[in-house]
Amino acid sequence: MIFDFAAQGAQMILVLALAPLLLGFTRKAKARLLRRRGPSIIQPYRDLLRLMRKDVVLADNASWLFRSAPYLVFAATWVAAALVPTFATGLMFSWSADLIVITALLGSARFFLALAGMDVGTSFGGIGSSRETMFASLAEPAMIMIVFVVALIAGSTQLSEIAFHMLSHIELRVSYGLALIGLVIVAIAENGRIPVDNPATHLELTMVHEAMALEYSGRHLAVIELAAALKLLLYISLIACIFAPWGLAPHGADFRAMTFGVFAFVLKLAVGGSLLALFEISTAKMRVFRVPDFLGAALMLGLLGTLLLFVSRSL
């Protein structure tokens, strides 16, 4: 019981500790691929610490919602990230939420961030919220359809069960391929990576996520940045958990299996981060109104996968 509890706690701490590292690693990999030296891999930790220590400068007409939104966004993202199996399945509280709940928790985080973007009443915040809402209105259903595909194959919406099913039935299906491509597209869009949004830009008219967080400073900004890093980690671990569940410690495993699981997880994150960096340098940002087509493709892939599984259980 205490061991189970500790494992669940370790998962929460682990995702939080690794999230900035993943961000730093991705930036480093991207810089190296562009033949730049790039900032140190631990730079995100330094940024966060520096932001934490700075004073908050709050806009005159910011409300309580603006001040509490960062913590709510962060908490919802953190809880969602802690519910995705990273190094072990069947953790103590894994049954309290399934994949649909995790999607919806990210929806809650987005809801508050979009509201915070509109709170000060500047046009940049509004533009960010409006675009985020448009992306989400396609990305979220695409995600739900991908959840349907995976859940229909595994016969469960619980991530632990899904990972277990994937491990025990290694097979090649058309619907897997469709779901994987769809999930990658959704992950790119939800994390505001190139080609949907550019996390490095502060060019006013092209930013989405940064525009919503434009009025934030100090510790509030640090918490929001950490939440964004957690979200990236969440999506990579989600893809890894569904499509590459190797090394995951099974339910009731001992300490050794879990340590192995942690190493496997770090390795998966490194692979995920490198692939993301590679993808980002090989493509350009697209116009805002091209993004719905991009996300629409993910939605259609999810629908196609679901339809195939409704027609035949073996596709």
Added chain:
Amino acid sequence: MPLTVALWSIAALLGVGGLAIALGRSAAASRTVYGLCFSLSLVLFAAAVVPRSAVALTAALPLGLPWIGAHFRLDALSGFFLAIVNLGGSAASFYAIGYGAREKHPSRILPFFPAFLAGMNLVLLADDAFGFLIAWEFMSLSSWALVLAHHHDAENRRAAFVYLLMASFGTLALLMAFGLLAGSVGGYSFADIRETAQPSWKSGLVLLLALLGAGSKAGLVPLHIWLPLAHPAAPSHVSALMSGVMTKVAIYGFVRIVFDLLGPPEFWWSMPPLTLGAITAMLGILSATIQSDLKKLLAYSTIENIGIIFVALGLALAFKSNGMALPAALAFTAALFHVFNHSLFKSLLFFGAGAVLNATGERDIERLGGLIHSMPRTAFVFLGGCLAISALPPLNGFVSEWLVFQAVLLSPSLPQWSLKLLVPAVGVALALSAALCAGCFVRAYGVAFLGRARSIAAKNAQETDPWSLAAMSGLLILCLLAGLFPSYMIDTITPAAKLFVGGHVPTQGAIPWLSIVPIAESRSSYNGLLVFSFIVSSASLTAWIVRRFGSNVLRRGPAWDCGYPDPSPVTQYTGSSFAQPIRRTLGNVAFVARDHLDMPPPGDIRPARFGIEIRDRVWDGIYTPILRGVNFCADQLDKTHFLTIQGYLGLVFIALVSLLLVIAIWP
């Protein structure tokens, strides 16, 4: 006993209507009437929820047609809906104690409000077709009178007229449905109808008529056009009742006819509700997203939720017709759970819109803004309502959507190919409408309550009265409780599910940690309470750590806005600019949305103009041709007013001959 109490309370409600006329314009009339309505609704609610045996209670009174009498019955389904109606009714009455005090013409509302409540309650208790239709029509007419309360406004008169037309159409469809069900023998009591087996074509026809009749009251596309007109026109507590509660009475009518009276379903019965429900959900939420009238937006969002409920009912029919009791029970439970949830948060949101309307005189969100500063308490409860309706965990809206998704995931085992192809498409529509709903309410809340005030009225708004706040907070607490302890709600619905789909989801109350496990633990489970406590504890822990170990200093300054803050509030993002991306990407599916930009050439000093033209495809495609047809017929018939005497005599002769012919041919 509960049924007797309920009937006496309904009679008392009618009496309160009479009392309201007697009290006239006296100062205490408003408080007295609403206070009495509140207590009677509470009594009715208690009568609905008090534990009783599984056997339905019946009563017969010597009212109505002499050879039928009036039959009343309280079973699991009517008990559940009775609880919902009276919960909404008591909240609306309580809210109105404060809200109604500022009404300029209370005598136009007070007599009809209790009558409306009584009508809705009577529909739920009626146990014969005649009584059902009378109560249904009574409910329609009393709510029509309430829509017409502010009749000096031409828009309200038009809304009331359209509502009256659609309500009559709906009642006509139901009348024919019951006529078919009763047959030529005329067994109009529900007990008689249940016993007669219907031929297949007849029950199919009844299903379609029930869909038309109940759908027109609930707001099923394409019969939804009156909702966005009539719901905003009524005073806000009545809007809340019409949107949150009366649409549920319509759902009750559909369930009663299709699941109870019609007998065992065939698989194709599920297809009209599934298809229409999916279209309704999509069209409703897309229309809501582009509205700038807060109450109209809420009315469109009601249409969306009705779509979700009909989809869930359609799934339940599909499973039931294939003898899959457990999935059918899951879908049915999801539908009824959503009925309950929607009645809570939609009433709450309409109350909030009413509070804003009272404080600012504005329904247009483009002229609001910054209300979170001037009306902080209303802003807080309205935010809760927005979260609940956007299906975000851990509030209640999410649980019912989650259950619907779980039911969709069970449907590949349906044997019919048409359903196998239809259900995934319906699933996409559900997922899209859920996501759009969150966007719609971000926009509504962000533009109306956040940012800077766009008008003087919004800037000088005053917090609303304590009665209204108490009613809204009560509903919000119920939303939270239903989201945190959904197992109790599911167990409450179980008796009705047992009765109508022949199965039930496993009893949830006994599951440890108050989780819900609709099918099996290995399949899916959800624990709202745990998710909620995780979020609360990690948010407060983070806040504490950050403040403890980081900086705790907070300075105020002008907004940053990339270095160019503009003091004028019109430079904020508006509601229509917020909706522009969605209008552009998805808008042309549901309606024809065109942007017009009139940009003068350089040197010309007239201002550039930007306009949006939005045309409703349903109105253009269905109602305009019907109107044209009606006008054409009226024009043609009008000619008969100007005939010569020979012409009239000729008409009489022709009529006589054709009647004789009919009698001769009739077997």
